[in-house]
Amino acid sequence: MTRPLPSAVVSDLSEIVGRRHVITDPDRLLVYESDGLTAYRIPPRAVVLPASTEEISAVVEVLHRKGVAVIPRGAGTGLSGGALSTPGGVIVGMARMNRILTIDPENRIARAQPGVINAHLTEATSPYGLYYPPDPSSQSACTLGGNVAENSGGPHCLKYGVTARYVTGLTVVLAGGRVMQLGGVGRDPYTTLDLVGLFVGSEGCFGIATEIEIRLLPITEGVRTLLGIFESVESAGRAVTKIIASGLMPAAVEIVDGPTIQAVEASVFAAGYPLEAGAALVIEFDGTEAGLDLDADRAEGYCLEEGAIEVQRATDPEHRTKLWRARKKAFGAMGRIAPDLLVQDATVPRTKLPEVLAGIDDIGSRYGLKIANVFHAGDGNLHPNILFDRQNQKELELVERASKEIMQLCVDAGGTITGEHGVGLDKREYMTLVYGPAELQAMAAAKQVFDPASLFNPGKVLPEVEGAELGVAMKASTVS
Template identity: 45%
Template sequence: MEAAARARLGRRLQEAVGARYAFVDPYEIRLYQYDASPETALPDAVVIPGNAAEVAAVLRICADEAVPVVARCGATSLAGGTVPVEGGVVITFPRMDRILELDLENLRAVVEPGVVNLSLSQALRPLGFYYVPDPSSQGACTIGGNVGTNAGGPHTLLYGVTVNHVTGLEVALPSGELVQVGGRKAVEATGYDLTGLLVGSEGTMAVVTKVWVKLTPVPPVSKTLLAIFTDLRSASNAVSAIVKGGILPAAIEMMDQLSIQAVEAASHAGYPLDAGAVLLLEVDGIPESAAELTERMGRICREHGAREVRVARDEAERQALWKGRKGAFSAMGRLAPDFYVMDGVVPRTRLPEVLDAIGAISDRTGFKICNVFHAGDGNLHPLVLFDAFKKGQYEAVLAIGDEILKLCADAGGSVTGEHGIGLEKRENIRYVFDEDDLAVMETVRRVFDPSGRMNPGKLFPTGRPAPRTEPQPPGGRRPAPAPAQDEVWV
């Protein structure tokens, strides 16, 4: 964008939201060039609206100026979902972070998009309720962003993902019009389920300004069990047996040997270093049912070759069992300076063969690959370990990622279970959808966004590779920002 046009855009945005909350200064906008993915791109302007009307006003200006719009909340996207790859205006929501309404009678809350996921649940807990979807970044990511990517988390196995917990949205359309779809009631009344369509549309149709979410009563108890296996295959088979046997755990997480070694070194969670795999299982329920199910799951694990089963007797022990899992991503820093995380999904029963194939890729290429993942729903998170400063490694790792996603798609799965397509996988989407499928989606998109200005360059294949950002010297080091907190996990 030309300097004059950018200055005019900045002025107009400032008129809409106040001088303090819109800026085009090259120094100030630098913060908004990245998210948790390796790629970066500078926006032309950044705006921080204070309410829905201001969002609508911003969108009207953007329509008038014909510039792209990228909504960004916590910027925790691992797929480059909020990187303004075609420039334009980044709208960000730290000022719109209020819980507007709690309706416990009807199990609903109305929140603004900038509400941090965890703070919503923290606000609800004392009342005996919580908001179920718990993406790993829940301490930083927001409900608005969760809506954009249809975020998941470890507890989606039993309770479903974001879309199952959102009953309505207020959105600003690209034209600058504010509309409400759905609302308080369960989404099954009459009319098209536009709420369901917009959730997970990655900001390519509209900008969310208000969200109606379902509240869920907090389960009386959660019981956690750790099962230690000598190999991945028997652990995978145990998962299938548990699920098929009629038990629906709230979470089933798995770690392979390499991850166990890293985790043990970092957090001393007490995992045996020679274990081939550990399973972390959690059931929610009343004390009687949780105790019985834990018993049954332990038995199934032993029948499938678990050499040891540990059950947490109290909350402190439960936290100790989860500690290793939650610290898994951070622990990777002990093995390599960088990692590249993927988000493939395969049918549960195909887990053993896909994990074997990933192991074979690791052997062939020489890159270590850790597997820490949501085994219950077949959502893999292979972590390829590398060093971005060694020439050619990043390219090699991207090629490995591509190969693994193809593997997942060929096994009847998907290229993304919860991170979204974003920028990262916009070409990989072809592994699961053909031209006709994508054409229909493009048609739907154009209904909302005829000019294609909403988060352009995302979700749909462009035929061009994602713009590359060269690794920079320390200080501005990219890619793969190392998780800062102790408890970042995916």
């Protein structure tokens, strides 16, 4: 049972944001109990929905004065439990911070509030011939603030890079409600002691970004989308290696494996893929119209050389959408064949994909778990999806053990435990697979630069370790 917030605090918060924007009713709080990773559920004591930097600052001031932890939350689409409350914490939601503040086409910069939905930024800037490249699969729902917190990626980040490449300035609310400006001017991160880059990807553990300055890119003239159907993930993987090694620079290279194809084809999203296919490879090129057909021809050649059963090329925007369908709708389709789905996220060197995928397959067999893979092959960013039934306690345990083995496998291959979903609550115990005490202590110290008393999103990202053990390395940063 969650301890309710004292009425004096509720009244202080209500004075700032209005009573109806302070949610304390347990029924209304239900929706905030989990994020996109529904395996975890922790009810917050309250949810506050401010509408300006000033309100956020005042809300944080009140809560921190009372020693209450603040959990920033965007759309809650995250897949690592990062936007989940901590016991006794209060969620500060960005739903009302949803305005695009300025679009400056001449300098190719926009400034937006964190609650703006990712896809809306591109919608708003496209009349100026500009767009925002990072495109998480959840882009029609997830928000810029969440993207900043998780340093989100997406299929086209192979060519265009993840969120950190586009954020050039931030207004942030820090511990106790202090407001700080970081960066600005619109170029790549160029500053000395780059605090913007540090803040991006900090998963709500440093503070709340309340205004985000973003570099935009000109919309590319043309696009070519290919779908290759392969007998096996291995042959699709070899085609990827050939394409990348050839010097081609695709905007996206995505693989959908056999089990995922079968799930998609059995669903309302059926795209007409052959059911016996071992893998589908989606390749996209963009840029100046003139060179695209040549690029697509070369990529098609490499697919056929590696034994592709067929290669389709999109003939119009609708066809393009269809070719992308299995990739985009994979998670939805899998939801139909199993009650629960754990979407994992890890990155390995691209050349290690075949061996890691074989290893994941083996882990699935050993635990008797169905694992389907949909992933950003060009980036080596894997998304193994474990299908299970949460009601089955034994299966739930197997999922946890398999998950950890997959992470270990990726780390052993020279990879890491996250690619674009962050660490959150789900993967913080895996941090020690990658980082030693010194690195973890440095991260803890970096958090303390912004949030010395650990009042922002505590219990996320950094694993619990003996304070003593880590304390030796960097005394200077110990919480006072």
